[in-house]
Amino acid sequence: MAVELVKGNDALLRGAVLAGCRTFYGYPITPSSEIAESAAALLPQLGGTFVQSECEVGAIQMVYGAASAGERVMTASSSPGISLKLEGVSYLVGSELPAVIIDIMRGGPGLGNIAPAQGDYFQVVKGGGHGDYRLIVLAPNSPQEMCDLAMLAFELADRYRNPVVVLSDGFTGQMMEAVEFPVPVTSIPPKDWAVRATPETSGNLINSIRLMPEDLEEHVTALFEKYASIEAAEVRYEEVQTADAELVVVGYGIVSRLLRAALARVRDQGLRVGMLRPITLWPYPSQRLAELAETASGFLVAELSTGQMVEDVRLAVNGRRPVAFHGRYGGAVPSVDELVKAIEAAYPAEGRSA
Amino acid sequence: MSTMTGGAVLQWPESLYRTFHRKPGGGQESTHYCPGCGHGVLHKLIAEAMDDLAIRERTVFISPVGCSVFGYYYFDCGNVQVAHGRAPAVATGIKRALPHSVVISYQGDGDLAAIGTSNILHAANRGEPITVFFVNNAIYGMTGGQMAPTTLDGQRTTTSPRGRDTMDTGSPLRVSELLSTLDAPVYIERVALTDAKHIMTARRAVRKALKAQVEGKGFSLVEVLSPCPINWKMDPAESKAWITDHLMPAFPLGVYKDVLAEREPQTRLAPQLALDKVAELFAAEPSVERTGEPTWDGVADRYREPQVKIAGFGGQGVLFLGSLLANVALRRNYHVTWLPAYGPESRGGTANCNVVISAEPVASPMVTEPSVLMALNAPSLERFEPTVTPGGVIVYNSTLISKTPTRQDVEVVAVPATAIADELGETRAANLVLLGAYLAHTGMFSAAEVEATMDQVLKSHGMLELNRQAVARGFAATT
Numbered sequence: 001m002a003v004e005l006v007k008g009n010d011a012l013l014r015g016a017v018l019a020g021c022r023t024f025y026g027y028p029i030t031p032s033s034e035i036a037e038s039a040a041a042l043l044p045q046l047g048g049t050f051v052q053s054e055c056e057v058g059a060i061q062m063v064y065g066a067a068s069a070g071e072r073v074m075t076a077s078s079s080p081g082i083s084l085k086l087e088g089v090s091y092l093v094g095s096e097l098p099a100v101i102i103d104i105m106r107g108g109p110g111l112g113n114i115a116p117a118q119g120d121y122f123q124v125v126k127g128g129g130h131g132d133y134r135l136i137v138l139a140p141n142s143p144q145e146m147c148d149l150a151m152l153a154f155e156l157a158d159r160y161r162n163p164v165v166v167l168s169d170g171f172t173g174q175m176m177e178a179v180e181f182p183v184p185v186t187s188i189p190p191k192d193w194a195v196r197a198t199p200e201t202s203g204n205l206i207n208s209i210r211l212m213p214e215d216l217e218e219h220v221t222a223l224f225e226k227y228a229s230i231e232a233a234e235v236r237y238e239e240v241q242t243a244d245a246e247l248v249v250v251g252y253g254i255v256s257r258l259l260r261a262a263l264a265r266v267r268d269q270g271l272r273v274g275m276l277r278p279i280t281l282w283p284y285p286s287q288r289l290a291e292l293a294e295t296a297s298g299f300l301v302a303e304l305s306t307g308q309m310v311e312d313v314r315l316a317v318n319g320r321r322p323v324a325f326h327g328r329y330g331g332a333v334p335s336v337d338e339l340v341k342a343i344e345a346a347y348p349a350e351g352r353s354a
Numbered sequence: 355m356s357t358m359t360g361g362a363v364l365q366w367p368e369s370l371y372r373t374f375h376r377k378p379g380g381g382q383e384s385t386h387y388c389p390g391c392g393h394g395v396l397h398k399l400i401a402e403a404m405d406d407l408a409i410r411e412r413t414v415f416i417s418p419v420g421c422s423v424f425g426y427y428y429f430d431c432g433n434v435q436v437a438h439g440r441a442p443a444v445a446t447g448i449k450r451a452l453p454h455s456v457v458i459s460y461q462g463d464g465d466l467a468a469i470g471t472s473n474i475l476h477a478a479n480r481g482e483p484i485t486v487f488f489v490n491n492a493i494y495g496m497t498g499g500q501m502a503p504t505t506l507d508g509q510r511t512t513t514s515p516r517g518r519d520t521m522d523t524g525s526p527l528r529v530s531e532l533l534s535t536l537d538a539p540v541y542i543e544r545v546a547l548t549d550a551k552h553i554m555t556a557r558r559a560v561r562k563a564l565k566a567q568v569e570g571k572g573f574s575l576v577e578v579l580s581p582c583p584i585n586w587k588m589d590p591a592e593s594k595a596w597i598t599d600h601l602m603p604a605f606p607l608g609v610y611k612d613v614l615a616e617r618e619p620q621t622r623l624a625p626q627l628a629l630d631k632v633a634e635l636f637a638a639e640p641s642v643e644r645t646g647e648p649t650w651d652g653v654a655d656r657y658r659e660p661q662v663k664i665a666g667f668g669g670q671g672v673l674f675l676g677s678l679l680a681n682v683a684l685r686r687n688y689h690v691t692w693l694p695a696y697g698p699e700s701r702g703g704t705a706n707c708n709v710v711i712s713a714e715p716v717a718s719p720m721v722t723e724p725s726v727l728m729a730l731n732a733p734s735l736e737r738f739e740p741t742v743t744p745g746g747v748i749v750y751n752s753t754l755i756s757k758t759p760t761r762q763d764v765e766v767v768a769v770p771a772t773a774i775a776d777e778l779g780e781t782r783a784a785n786l787v788l789l790g791a792y793l794a795h796t797g798m799f800s801a802a803e804v805e806a807t808m809d810q811v812l813k814s815h816g817m818l819e820l821n822r823q824a825v826a827r828g829f830a831a832t833t
């Protein structure tokens with residue numbers, strides 16, 4: 001069978017194309033620019049739209065426009081650009097518009113640097129824009145998943161009429177690995193709510209204003225009922241050797257691959273260590289972590305940040321087990337050796353004797 | 355509250371709802387605008403033009419943030435309400451998705467000329483074929499009378515309580531003049547909503563601007579000097595006089611740009627799925643045909659499961675060498691990852707990449723302790739030699755590296771790669787010579803396998819023969 005070695009960023013854009021996305025608005029920023037470059041190369045050849053916007057604020061509003069018109073539309077950026085997009089994200093949510101936003105995270109705060117990081121967890125997973133809202137957040141850890149989760153992102157965005165973020169990092173975007181591309185989506189479900197400049201849709205309104213408090217409260221309540229259904233149906237994660245694990249390590253994106261290498265080493269030393277890798281960062285696999293807290297004696301979270309996702313693990317574990325943390329940040333990435341040591345240090349004493 | 359009177363309006367336009375069902379309370383006939391406000395008048399002019407041009411059902415009206423935030427209460431067409439200042443960006447997204455639509459971006463002076471300055475400037479400069487109605491009332495109406503970019507010199511507002519000091523806050527921004535310096539816009543005119551005569555001119559301008567879009571001509575904008583009696587603290591009649599006496603001198607009326615006659619209509623098509631074309635483009639990407647089992651048969655234990663670091667200066671084909679090695683392995687069904695150093699690490703003319711080849715799925719693509727180092731220049735050897743694992747392999751370009759590796763616990767293969775490449779007439783083929791030497795030394799893959807891979811993944815076959823020779827010379831160099 002023919003197989004391709006593909007960069008994560010390219011795989012992602014091609015996944016979007018396979019999902020039926022023909023519209024891209026964005027502003028260049030390392031390390032996400034390749035996605036815009038691929039879009040500029042590919043989409044016009046398909047009769048699609050590529051616009052390099054004046055800034056990220058503009059890009060996300062162009063996305064708002066295209067989404068209002070019922071297009072499958074995306075934008076891609078990296079951390080500082082995502083900060084700028086959050087105004088538009090709040091409006092997308094308020095108007096219940098589907099859109100796909102890619103964040104190839106880099107080091108912050110401020111201009112920081114362009115090395116891989118995971119410091120955007122708070123701004124993407126917990127909010128960052130104004131108001132009560134949630135974003136569906138997907139965290140790929142390979143070029144194959146960059147493609148697959150990009151496709152899924154469009155499907156979920158349309159299904160729930162909510163923006164979806166693919167939260168990745170410079171390494172996953174830059175690395176090449178074998179990718180098998182799925183078959184393309186052949187039709188996109190009609191969106192009868194969209195404003196399509198037709199007689200049938202000319203009565204439609206895309207709007208986030210609810211002037212009366214009781215109306216806005218009702219609207220937000222409906223949004224959160226929708227979020228409850230997403231939490232019930234869309235949690236995704238990968239588990240590795242958790243059945244007998246004394247210690248469960250938790251990491252997403254590129255960190256999960258480093259942890260996996262460390263896992264192989266500590267298993268060879270006889271430590272019973274497993275891994276839970278969240279694929280959806282929201283909805284979060286809290287339930288599964290709570291279950292694992294019954295069987296494992298401790299947790300270790302590793303992130304390319306000073307500790308953001310660890311808060312969700314601690315909430316899920318709810319004080320029943322110790323949750324250790326190992327973070328590198330500012331663009332630094334832990335070595336496998338370093339993670340092995342962190343695992344050894346976090347390994348529960350009772351597990352050692354058992 | 356006011357009704358939409360003001361001009362010599364005889365008939366109620368079809369393009370406006372008769373009663374405003376979206377307004378809280380529902381079904382009213384009064385608007386939310388103050389008596390004497392210009393917004394209602396302009397709404398009616400726009401709606402009449404929509405009627406005349408028979409475009410109601412394909413019009414998308416964008417309501418901004420400002421007093422006209424509730425434009426969708428009134429216009430009986432597709433409606434999109436947007437964030438403050440961003441209407442031209444949203445309009446871009448709608449118009450490009452729906453080229454047949456007529457998109458109206460309706461904006462106040464705070465919205466367009468302050469917070470949204472960059473969005474309007476760039477939409478105009480791209481020549482988005484949309485129509486912008488720009489209500490210049492020299493003040494922020496909705497938020498209670500603060501200073502706008504268009505506020506006049508000396509004009510008192512709640513945030514310029516001593517009168518606008520232009521030395522401190524800038525001069526009134528003349529948007530029509532500014533935008534008419536751009537190449538793309540096709541029609542820009544400034545009008546005023548004062549007396550019947552001026553309203554007739556405004557009516558013509560509104561129609562012309564929409565017609566420009568219907569005909570696919572490009573970006574058009576009508577700036578409308580419009581009364582805000584409430585915040586000007588005047589009655590409606592005084593407001594009109596103030597426009598004539600004070601606003602018009604600062605913002606002269608007239609046509610600032612009109613190239614409608616000379617512009618050809620543009621045609622853009624709505625995005626299509628074009629699945630045939632997708633299949634074609636995907637098929638054109640380089641891929642390898644997988645053959646064989648990833649068994650490491652015939653490869654000495656110490657060379658199996660290599661963690662490879664390849665380094666040199668930019669232009670030596672370091673990244674290509676890595677991806678070719680990865681593809682050769684992929685073709686043989688191994689699991690591979692390739693990770694380049696990017697950003698600051700790759701600045702200053704150096705480049706390096708990591709390749710991991712394994713019979714099992716690769717965990718980490720990062721190579722911090724390589725079992726193989728291919729060094730194409732001296733700084734690379736210097737930098738990475740200490741990181742090589744004991745028992746590892748260093749293959750280096752002895753043409754450019756005079757200082758030999760000092761490590762005693764690794765295998766060292768010296769290859770005059772650049773000299774050999776020069777003999778072949780192509781300095782840049784040194785990378786392939788080094789690859790050949792590495793593969794020959796370790797017995798990992800044959801020259802024929804490299805050749806077969808190049809055949810499949812290289813887009814241009816022009817250099818194939820030279821590449822083949824370079825690999826072959828590399829294989830020969832170690833024997």
Ligand SMILES: Cc1ncc(C[n+]2csc(CCOP(=O)(O)OP(=O)(O)O)c2C)c(N)n1
Nearest residue numbers: 419420421438462463464465493494495496
């Ligand atoms: C991001 C943001 N900043 C500020 C505001 C508050 N705001 C609402 S309308 C407005 C100014 C409106 O003035 P203008 O655009 O001139 O329209 P008018 O009300 O005069 O018609 C401001 C500052 C907002 N809604 N959003």
Ligand code: SF4
Nearest residue numbers: 387388391421495582
């Ligand atoms: S505040 Fe001014 S602009 Fe707003 S509705 Fe009243 S008169 Fe019109």
